[in-house]
Amino acid sequence: MSPESVVPSSESDELDPNSCDPRPAARTPSSVVKGRVREQVVRGAGLVVALVYAAMIVWAYARQPRTIAQVTGGLSATIGAYRVEPRSYADGLQFFRRDQFVEARAAFARADPAERDAQTQFYIAYSYYREGWGRLYSTDALFAKGLESANKAIALAPGGRLVVDDPDLQMHSADELKAELQRGLERDLSDLNPMRLFRTRK
Amino acid sequence: MSPRREAVFLPLALLTVALFGGLEPGRAAPFTAPPLFALVLAVMLFAALVRSGALAPERLVHDSRTSLANANGAVVMLALFGASTQVVNLLTPRSGLPLVAVNAFLFVLLLNTLVAAPDRVRLLRSLMVICGSAFVLKFVILAGLSDPEGGRTKRVLVALFDAATLGTIAQDPLTDIAGYLAFFTIVLYLVAVAALPRATYALAVTPRLNAQLTQSLPPEGGSHR
Numbered sequence: 001m002s003p004e005s006v007v008p009s010s011e012s013d014e015l016d017p018n019s020c021d022p023r024p025a026a027r028t029p030s031s032v033v034k035g036r037v038r039e040q041v042v043r044g045a046g047l048v049v050a051l052v053y054a055a056m057i058v059w060a061y062a063r064q065p066r067t068i069a070q071v072t073g074g075l076s077a078t079i080g081a082y083r084v085e086p087r088s089y090a091d092g093l094q095f096f097r098r099d100q101f102v103e104a105r106a107a108f109a110r111a112d113p114a115e116r117d118a119q120t121q122f123y124i125a126y127s128y129y130r131e132g133w134g135r136l137y138s139t140d141a142l143f144a145k146g147l148e149s150a151n152k153a154i155a156l157a158p159g160g161r162l163v164v165d166d167p168d169l170q171m172h173s174a175d176e177l178k179a180e181l182q183r184g185l186e187r188d189l190s191d192l193n194p195m196r197l198f199r200t201r202k
Numbered sequence: 203m204s205p206r207r208e209a210v211f212l213p214l215a216l217l218t219v220a221l222f223g224g225l226e227p228g229r230a231a232p233f234t235a236p237p238l239f240a241l242v243l244a245v246m247l248f249a250a251l252v253r254s255g256a257l258a259p260e261r262l263v264h265d266s267r268t269s270l271a272n273a274n275g276a277v278v279m280l281a282l283f284g285a286s287t288q289v290v291n292l293l294t295p296r297s298g299l300p301l302v303a304v305n306a307f308l309f310v311l312l313l314n315t316l317v318a319a320p321d322r323v324r325l326l327r328s329l330m331v332i333c334g335s336a337f338v339l340k341f342v343i344l345a346g347l348s349d350p351e352g353g354r355t356k357r358v359l360v361a362l363f364d365a366a367t368l369g370t371i372a373q374d375p376l377t378d379i380a381g382y383l384a385f386f387t388i389v390l391y392l393v394a395v396a397a398l399p400r401a402t403y404a405l406a407v408t409p410r411l412n413a414q415l416t417q418s419l420p421p422e423g424g425s426h427r
Contacts, residue, residue: 042205042206043270043271045209050209053213054277057221060233064230064233
């Protein structure tokens, strides 16, 4: 007998090494057919579940979600089912327009817990910009966080282009906002220019 | 092996190990992809599993099986490789001298296992010892030495130890849940490896042995006299 010959021809014919009874169980033809159908269903379902699970794992390693909300939001965004919570978004906008930036960010974070909405991320970045802006100097930590959110907004926008039609803002595109935040983080001779005192917050 | 074990339990268990093996809660990028050396060690571990008979690839993918069954088997083998890679990644410290030492330790151990060609039970025991000792080293000893929490005396001792070893031993602090998650992942991996379809050597070898024995015995029976 060759080693190949011991390989069972199908799962239903497989020898169970743990079984004490060497005799095959007596089965009727209908139960055999039912058993085979059941086996195919289990195998098919298992294959589909394993492939979906593997795809989720690849997605998690690619997207690096940090919270469960980001996981669920990201997965629902993948199938186009993710929505921003409108009431919290409206609260965030109100706070933002009253220069209550910490409150605005809290409301925006509630509205977009998975950080999957480009416009909300744009407003979060803008709130960091406005809070960190100063006539003499800007707060680097806030600008860095703003830059991170601006990058996130650009990555989420279709084609990387995001324009927000809000008359209260002086920068309407995510590209302008990103460039302004980057300029705020740079150190050069223009920082010593006294004319900086006359610049305005955008 | 039952279809349920092959199509449902093994892929899901091994994929779960692959998911949690690279998870480091609390970091900015919590899912860590395995380094290249982890792939090398995983190949050696895979080979050791096959050589010892803990895994019989022909019982997962074979001409005599249906396409669907072969697809299930292929998924199990791919998931096993992914899980092995991530378990090695999980057990390896992240930086400094411990990273080099543990990588060398695992390489030599797996090489030794391959050369020694143990049977299935011995390999599983050996794997349990390797995983257990690497777990204790990383998540108990090194984590304790790198823990920023604690009283003033402990922090002074940790700082002195860090200075004495030129910072080559201390690791980034781990979150409390990291050790529990690692323990669960390792146990799940060992359970899944133990549940893999084993080689049925007895069936394959016995007829050959019988044939050889018959040839070597004297005709018409022999006696020691």
